[in-house]
Amino acid sequence: MKKNDLILQTTTKVVTFIIIIFAIHLFFAGHYTPGGGFVGGLTTSAALVLLLLAFDIKTVSKVIPLDYKKVAASGLLLAILTGLGSFIFKVPFLTHTYSYFNLPLLGKTSLATVVLFDLGVYLVVVGVTMTIIQTIGESE
């Protein structure tokens, strides 16, 4: 049954970018303001779910060819590796550090290694949520 979903699909094409940009903003804002890896990941997967609602599951997996189980696994690996990285500097597990840098465009910015751990959380959340939704959606 092919439905005439022109309005939904056109709006989805515009709105998905807004949601993903907002998710990236939430992800990077997490250190000083509300936000972080978990909310960013959930918002990103909300954008992907919107794509799944407007188009069918084959089209979306053709546009975004990601195996979400591998995304979750690589996020977990990244989180563990940032924890293990602290052993190189002879400090306890999961010790994080930060420092100030003068970046060319942004000016004085503090870069923290917690962002890498947060990226792991982000990938795990996106991977797990999309795996759950695709598994439920595919089963008849």
Add this chain to the structure above:
Amino acid sequence: MTAISDLIIGIIILMGALLTVVTMIGLIRLPDTYTRSHAASKSATLGVLLILVGCLLFFWIKDGSINGQLLLGIVFVFITSPVAGHLLGRAAYYSGSPVWKGTVRDDLKDKQKKTKHV
């Protein structure tokens, strides 16, 4: 924060709240799904937009900073809320929700018979 900007922001936010109340009255009093969806998608959108614009102006005048999240929220609600109303009405029509008995013409019904669509 001067008295005039206080007054303008207060009026904007009050108008937004008033439109939301009008939406609620419309949802209770209107007879069928489509007229209710008409009330909910139009006046609720404008009500929420006015409240967000009031917040934006308030923090702009108080702190001197334009909150990007509020701007994004205004654009987002303005795009998505009418589409949600459209989809609700569409889903209600195709699942056979009855129209109000005072309805005089239904163009979509004749079209549907001709093309066997959906």
